[in-house]
Every structure is written in structure tokens, then in C-alpha cells.
Amino acid sequence: MRRTIDWDGGPGDPAIATVDQCALPHEHRVLRLRTVDELIDAIKRLAIRGAPALGAAGALGVALSAYRHPADEAAVRDEAARLAAARPTAVNLGWGVERALKRLPEGPDAVLAEALAVLEEDERANRKASRRAADLILQLCPRRPLRLLTHCNTGRLATVAWGTALGVVWHLAADGQLEYVLADETRPLLQGARLTAWELAEAGIPYRVLVDSAAPAALAQGLVDAVVVGADRIAANGDVANKIGTYAVALAAARHRVPFVVVAPESTLDLSIPDGSRITIEERPVEEVTRFAGQPVTPPGAGAFNPAFDVTPADLVTAIVTEDRVFHGPGAGQ
Numbered sequence: 001m002r003r004t005i006d007w008d009g010g011p012g013d014p015a016i017a018t019v020d021q022c023a024l025p026h027e028h029r030v031l032r033l034r035t036v037d038e039l040i041d042a043i044k045r046l047a048i049r050g051a052p053a054l055g056a057a058g059a060l061g062v063a064l065s066a067y068r069h070p071a072d073e074a075a076v077r078d079e080a081a082r083l084a085a086a087r088p089t090a091v092n093l094g095w096g097v098e099r100a101l102k103r104l105p106e107g108p109d110a111v112l113a114e115a116l117a118v119l120e121e122d123e124r125a126n127r128k129a130s131r132r133a134a135d136l137i138l139q140l141c142p143r144r145p146l147r148l149l150t151h152c153n154t155g156r157l158a159t160v161a162w163g164t165a166l167g168v169v170w171h172l173a174a175d176g177q178l179e180y181v182l183a184d185e186t187r188p189l190l191q192g193a194r195l196t197a198w199e200l201a202e203a204g205i206p207y208r209v210l211v212d213s214a215a216p217a218a219l220a221q222g223l224v225d226a227v228v229v230g231a232d233r234i235a236a237n238g239d240v241a242n243k244i245g246t247y248a249v250a251l252a253a254a255r256h257r258v259p260f261v262v263v264a265p266e267s268t269l270d271l272s273i274p275d276g277s278r279i280t281i282e283e284r285p286v287e288e289v290t291r292f293a294g295q296p297v298t299p300p301g302a303g304a305f306n307p308a309f310d311v312t313p314a315d316l317v318t319a320i321v322t323e324d325r326v327f328h329g330p331g332a333g334q
């Protein structure tokens, strides 16, 4: 399967195919989802995850619903609303749903055509944004070859194909300008250790995984030329919501004057909100923190604070790079 998520419907059998990100790195398994409820469940379990992949899932989900209920627009709109609410932070999910819904009056084939256009555009946008970000990092960092640090997973698994921040890695490696990648493990669900490491290994790129709390030490020891991350929602003032732990990396990068670059498609910008304080941060089940690899790691009944995302203030961001433009944040002087 070339794409992480795609339409897999035959006549009378509408379905979405997606890589099961819960099974990696041990097993590369493809899920075939036949209903919007199955799709919502896959999104909630993070079998499908990453803002651009969620945008694709939103659009494909509306197509799935439109084929399942061809004569019942209200049923499709109800499923679309539930789908858009499956995860609150990544703006792309609701954006993908809305884009596909606009074609609903024209019938299921038109909705599917729109969803497939979202998928097509995603890969194109990510390749372009990551090329632009790679060129910017080459300008900002004199040392060669480059040593990058990243957080969470922003590769092809988080998108339809290619990736955003990890797309920068693919470009720099192809240019012969990359020494290695440090991949934060990304507690509690280990998107870095499980998924980014899997993608880097598959691509033959030198990498090491580090616990999230080691990232400031890596920056302090001069092991990193630039930090490159993705985003789930970017407010009008340049505040960036991304996987929990991103803010701590940005603070440490600023302290050590290491460029902190955010790469995202335009669909991740939410110019309707003035700043990051308006971004809804998803809180996930306490068991993700109180258990590890299926085993309890806390005394029975321990509480947990488990936000899935944090907001990095714009003044810690050197640049936000999309397929269309580069925003230099107030942190650009670092």
C-alpha cells in the first residue's frame, strides 16, 4: 500500500484501507474500515493519527457515509458531525469532513472525488513544504552534514504519503546533507519510538531514540543543529499546538539558540482563532500514563494528567513552513 490511508471501495462495497498504526513496529497490518463507526474507533485508538492523515480520514469518512446512506442526507450529516468530533485538537479532521460535505448535494461520487482530491493535494503539499523547510534549515545552520531532532511522528504514517517534518529528513538525506536524526520517544504512546524509528529504519537513515526528557540534554551537549516538528493546529498569531512535549523541546531549543522549525500544510492553519489559548487540548485516558506495555506502573488508583498536545508560543518558533509560505516567528532571531 503506497498511501497510509486510501479509498478501497468496490461496487456496492465502500471501504477505507489504512495502515494500523497501533500494530507498528511489530506488524505492518492494513485495516479495512466499512462504516463510519469503525473509522471513528480507529481514530480514537490512534490506529489512524497525525493531523494530515486525520484530514484525509475525515474526507474519506464522509464519502463512506454518503455511499452507505445514498438517500439519507441527514444520516450522513449526523455521521459527519460525530466523525469531526472524534478528536478535537487537529484542525485537519473537521476541515476534511467539511470539504467533502460541501459536495454532498451532488451525490456520493462527487463526495468521493473531493476526498480523493484531498489525498492527492496532501502528498503534493507535504513534499513542497518539506522541501522549503529543508532549504531554510540549510540556510540557517552552517554545520554539515546536519543533525536533526524531532518529536512525535510526522512521516508518511502521519500523512497520506511522504510526511511533513520527517519529509525534511527525506529531502536532506537525498541531498547528502544529513548526518543523523534524534527521535524523541514521545510518551505516553511512543509515536517516536514506534513509528518514527520504524520509518527511519525503513529508509536506512542513521537515528537514535531518546526519552523525551533527554532532548534538552542533547541540545545542551550541542548534538542538534535544528529541531523540526509538525503541528496539529496553528493559531493566527503563530502559536503551535503539537504533541505533548513539543513545548519543552522548544524551550530548550531557544535556550541553546537552536532553530525550531514547524512544517505543516496550509490546512493545519486555523486563522479563525487569534492565539493558542483557544485551542482545545484533547485529554486522553489516565491508563495511558498509569500503565506501560500493559503493566501498571503506579499504585492502584493513581490519578494522571494526560493532555495529548501542548501549545508552543509563537515567540519560541523560528519559522512555520507550509507549501505556500514561510512565516518567520518572533523567535526567528535565535
Ligand SMILES: CSC[C@@H](O)[C@@H](O)C(=O)COP(=O)(O)O
Pocket (backbone or CB within 6 Å): 046, 049, 050, 051, 052, 090, 151, 152, 153, 154, 155, 158, 159, 163, 164, 165, 191, 229, 230, 231, 232, 242, 243, 244, 308
Ligand atoms: C504531520 S503530523 C503533525 C502532528 O499531527 C503530530 O506531530 C502529532 O502531534 C500527532 O499526534 P497524534 O496524537 O499521534 O495524532
